[in-house]
Amino acid sequence: MEKAYGKQPRILIADDLQKNIQVIGTILRKEGFQINVAVNGKQALDLAEKTVPDLILMDIMMPGGDGIETCRKLKEHRILKKIPIIFISAKSEPKDILRGFEVGGSDYVLKPFNSNELLARVKNHLEVKFYREMLEKLSYERQELIHILCHDLSNPIVGILGVLEILEEVDNFEEAKKYFSYLDKGAKNAYGIIELVRKLEKLDKSDFNLDLQLEKLTELIDECVGMIYLKSEKKSLKIITNISEEHEVLVERTSFINSVLMNILTNSIKFSNPGGTINISSQKVENQIFISFKDEGIGMNQKTLESIFQIENLKSRRGTAGETGTGFGMPLIKKFLGKYGGSISIYSSDSKEKHGTEVVIGLKASKV
Numbered sequence: 232m233e234k235a236y237g238k239q240p241r242i243l244i245a246d247d248l249q250k251n252i253q254v255i256g257t258i259l260r261k262e263g264f265q266i267n268v269a270v271n272g273k274q275a276l277d278l279a280e281k282t283v284p285d286l287i288l289m290d291i292m293m294p295g296g297d298g299i300e301t302c303r304k305l306k307e308h309r310i311l312k313k314i315p316i317i318f319i320s321a322k323s324e325p326k327d328i329l330r331g332f333e334v335g336g337s338d339y340v341l342k343p344f345n346s347n348e349l350l351a352r353v354k355n356h357l358e359v360k361f362y363r364e365m366l367e368k369l370s371y372e373r374q375e376l377i378h379i380l381c382h383d384l385s386n387p388i389v390g391i392l393g394v395l396e397i398l399e400e401v402d403n404f405e406e407a408k409k410y411f412s413y414l415d416k417g418a419k420n421a422y423g424i425i426e427l428v429r430k431l432e433k434l435d436k437s438d439f440n441l442d443l444q445l446e447k448l449t450e451l452i453d454e455c456v457g458m459i460y461l462k463s464e465k466k467s468l469k470i471i472t473n474i475s476e477e478h479e480v481l482v483e484r485t486s487f488i489n490s491v492l493m494n495i496l497t498n499s500i501k502f503s504n505p506g507g508t509i510n511i512s513s514q515k516v517e518n519q520i521f522i523s524f525k526d527e528g529i530g531m532n533q534k535t536l537e538s539i540f541q542i543e544n545l546k547s548r549r550g551t552a553g554e555t556g557t558g559f560g561m562p563l564i565k566k567f568l569g570k571y572g573g574s575i576s577i578y579s580s581d582s583k584e585k586h587g588t589e590v591v592i593g594l595k596a597s598k599v
């Protein structure tokens with residue numbers, strides 16, 4: 232039966248006996264697998280970091296860090312912990328076998344082993360890994376769509392509700408007309424988000440392409456500032472924009488406004504103390520536009536900063552007014568920026584004396 236994981240998985244064999252390496256290596260190479268070999272625990276850790284194998288066959292008794300200890304260390308690693316480890320050992324006591332599973336081993340094969348059985352186990356674990364990764368990816372893509380639909384769609388709708396509230400107090404049609412453009416923009420953004428989600432659903436999700444256009448930056452920023460006006464008012468925040476009328480950026484409009492700009496700005500608002508200022512400015516360097524969003528909020532510590540884009544480790548803090556979130560905003564921003572060929576950098580300090588955050592995004596200023 233054709234296995235789902237493809238033809239050339241990489242397998243790390245960790246064993247101090249040359250003969251074992253030869254026997255196992257021959258069986259696996261015959262199947263077209265790529266092989267790396269380590270002769271002790273330390274080497275296994277180093278090689279695992281370098282090559283990130285799909286599976287590890289681990290002897291237990293090795294000099295320089297035994298297999299159990301090496302497995303424990305691998306299971307503490309953010310990325311390597313997902314690699315299935317099959318112990319191959321002459322230690323046949325139930326307590327030894329149990330220990331192998333307790334430290335995170337996926338399987339335990341006794342020496343001397345039968346080659347065909349070992350191969351069958353390797354293939355099974357590779358297949359389980361393949362399907363687990365596929366499910367994780369699917370679940371992540373679902374979460375992305377839910378974030379766009381629930382989190383990002385709420386901004387234009389809250390904006391519309393805010394304008395309607397103001398309109399209730401206005402009894403003069405000419406005066407009311409001034410607000411119509413806000414309603415129009417809010418409704419168009421909300422509809423645009425729904426269309427975007429429909430499109431993302433249909434496209435091949437691992438490699439979707441968006442329709443990129445050059446857009447005038449002042450227009451995009453003004454639209455966002457209009458939508459977050461009420462939120463910023465509630466915290467008495469001042470938003471200062473300093474964007475050149477000439478700056479144009481290559482983006483897909485709906486996702487850029489609603490998922491990139493709005494997520495950065497709602498973070499700035501969420502983590503600012505009342506009375507603070509948010510500065511938005513742009514700068515052109517060669518063929519790139521850099522947009523800076525600088526707040527004077529509570530900032531974040533180094534640990535948060537380092538893991539802010541890690542989807543397997545999503546963390547969310549409450550805002551200064553108790554606002555809640557999912558921790559999905561930043562990974563989504565990075566993903567969309569990647570689709571536009573853009574970049575993001577974050578600088579932040581949470582020290583008492585000087586706290587605040589600056590998010591800088593870089594975008595192409597032309598289609599070439």
Ligand SMILES: Nc1ncnc2c1ncn2[C@@H]1O[C@H](COP(=O)(O)OP(=O)(O)OP(=O)(O)O)[C@@H](O)[C@H]1O
Pocket residue numbers: 382494498499502526528529530531535539546547548549555556557558559560561562587588
């Ligand atoms: N401007 C900022 N100031 C201080 N901390 C920030 C700022 N932006 C992001 N963070 C920190 O990074 C974390 C992750 O941000 P992200 O936007 O991904 O998620 P979130 O805002 O918590 O949730 P959601 O975006 O779903 O509302 C936040 O919880 C917060 O700890």
Ligand SMILES: [Mg+2]
Pocket residue numbers: 494497498556560561
């Ligand atoms: Mg956020």
